[in-house]
Amino acid sequence: MPVQWLLLLSAFLFSVGIYGVLARRNAVIVLMSIEVMLNAVNLNLVAFNAMLKDAAVVGQIFALFVITIAAAELGVGLAIVILIYRNRTTVSIDEVSLMKW
């Protein structure tokens, strides 16, 4: 399989993620979109690793790190979302714009 296809798929996934992050109001959806973007990056890493036939599999190892961090980040993010929901009975991002002047 040519690497270009994989890169195109990755680019598509990343664009979906950006759309989700910027356009959706639901915080959970935003978090999910971030996951999509991270997975697009992972796909890129693995694809290049395969293309370069790197014996040390640096790309795959790096992808593993990204997955781990993504899991941790999602854990923290969901916890925050739950707390916000408990306090304000909403998870809509434009209604929690507290951090401004």
Place this chain on the structure above:
Amino acid sequence: MVTSTLFALAETKHTEPLNQSAGILDFSWLIALIPIVSFFVIVFFGRRLRNKGAEIGIAAVLLSLLLSIPVFFKTISNINADSHYAGFERSLRWMNFGDGKSLELGVKVDGLTAVMLLVVCFVSLMVHIYSTAYMKGEVRFTFFYAALSLFTGSMLNLVLANNLLQMLVGWEGVGVCSYFLIGHYWEDRENSNAAIKAFLTTRIGDVGFMFGIFVLYFAAGSFNIGVISEAVEAGAISKGILTAGAVLLFCGAIGKSAQVPLHVWLPDAMAGPTPVSALIHAATMVVAGVYLVARMYAVFHSSIAALNEVAIIGAITMLIAALLALVQDDIKRVLAYSTISQLAYMIAALGVGGYTAGVFHIWTHAWFKALLFLGAGSIIHAVHSNNMSDMGGLKEKMPITYRTYLIGCIALAGFFPLAGFWSKDEILVAAYSAGRDGNSVAMFVFVTAMVTAFLTACYVARMLALTFFGPPKYDINKVHPHESPPAMTVPLILLAILAIAGGWVGLPGELNLFGRWVHFGDAHEAFSWGLAIASTLVAGAGFATGWMIFRHGKTRVDLAGGRFGYLYRLLQNKYYLDDIYMGGIVRPIRDQLSRFAYWTNQRIIDPIVNVAGASMVGLGNKTYRHVDQPVIDGFVNGAARFTGLIGATVKFWQTGNVQLYAGLLFAGIGLFVATFLFAR
């Protein structure tokens, strides 16, 4: 041990290694420190105590005395082991001023110091005890004791000092305390004037003393007495500089020890309470000058000119003062002039090379003069007057005072075997033997000393006759003299014992202990039967003359009209010296010069200062209005306003909308990527 750690920091010269303990001598610095500490304790807490601070003063001086006794004996045993014992010396570095030079704070204990410590502590203790009764109920009782303590402490510091600068500190301390104590009853204008006179007159001499210290410092490179003495003995200093240094130092001694022409303060110093007079005249203050000459004797000894000056000043003073003592009515003034005269004896003895004799006379004089002053205090206490024309016939009324006073008087007149005899005799021998060897100045001293011995016995007889014998001259109905309380009589008795026996440490021949304790160079013995008999005869003649003239209680009135009336008036007016000083020095300075200075001040200096001040104020106002307010304040305010403006603009970018931030973030990345791709 605290002391050894303290002195571990110290450096020593001329002495045994530091880690070697010198026994009790290690504590000798405490002797001076205790009374000084006691001063502060009395000042701060004295009033609240039951005896108003007297107990602290007595305890402190007693402690010092108890310390100086073993110090004395230790020093004696050291001297006995080595007749050229240079003394114990320890010092701390007080201040460094580079170049290896430093100021020291130290003690030097040799025979001279040890003897002086005993004298000062003992007389001071007697005065302290005596004053509990004499000063009872007087004003400023507590401060009186505080000043006594500081006085004693300063004198002990002066005696113990191992360098000239520290000595000067003690010297001035003594001066300021004498000022406090002479002016104790300052409500009376006359007393405060006397205090000021004492302070200023001695000050004149002190200036010389200070310059003497500087001369010796620059010549020898050190303030240390031992170092200076060694440099002098090694011949490292030229004769001219030595003479200058010695003469300048002697100026200090002239002032402090009340020698002609600066003796005028001492009779006026009688304005102080009598115990103070005893302390000033017997043990502290006035003997400081003699002590200075003795301490720096190496310097004096190597300059014939300086020694001769010392001897001549001494000879003139002893005669002048003894003559003045003959005509005083105030009993304390008789004693004051007698002190001047006796101090001159010591000075003259030092001047003719009689080092041991001079110091020995300090020792004996301290006992009988303290006794006489305290005795006079006891009499004054009884008749409430200083004047002998208000006394007379007190012999039966005050038996203890009479007997002790009599002992003091014949000791002063120098009759065998009392203390004064031995020291006077040594002085005469020293002067005579030096004179016989061709020293004409010493011969002059010898002759004046003989005449003075005659006069001394004469005024002593007069004093006794006018005070204790003849009919009472006080108002019998109002004044009822009685013996003083034990606090006053016990010191008198103790001092009387010393006035008898104090001279026996200096017996001639093998028994001359004092000569072994205190000597310059090799100890030498001298005694001459001929001189001893001659001086006794002279003193006896003087006593008889005085007795014959005054035994019927004749006073000044009878004499002023006599054949020698003009002589009497000359003495009565103290040779007009006070008038010369007043008219020639004090008045021109006080009136003309001060008026001129005032005029200069008002018309010249003040306008300059005022103009300068006004222009500075104007300049300040201008600066405020045109520089500070617009420029500096404007700059600061502008900076703040500018920052605020930026903040007000930029704050709107912070919407709180996360998605906007994320959008901008991605836009930024896009921008970077675009730049990266297309710009190269």
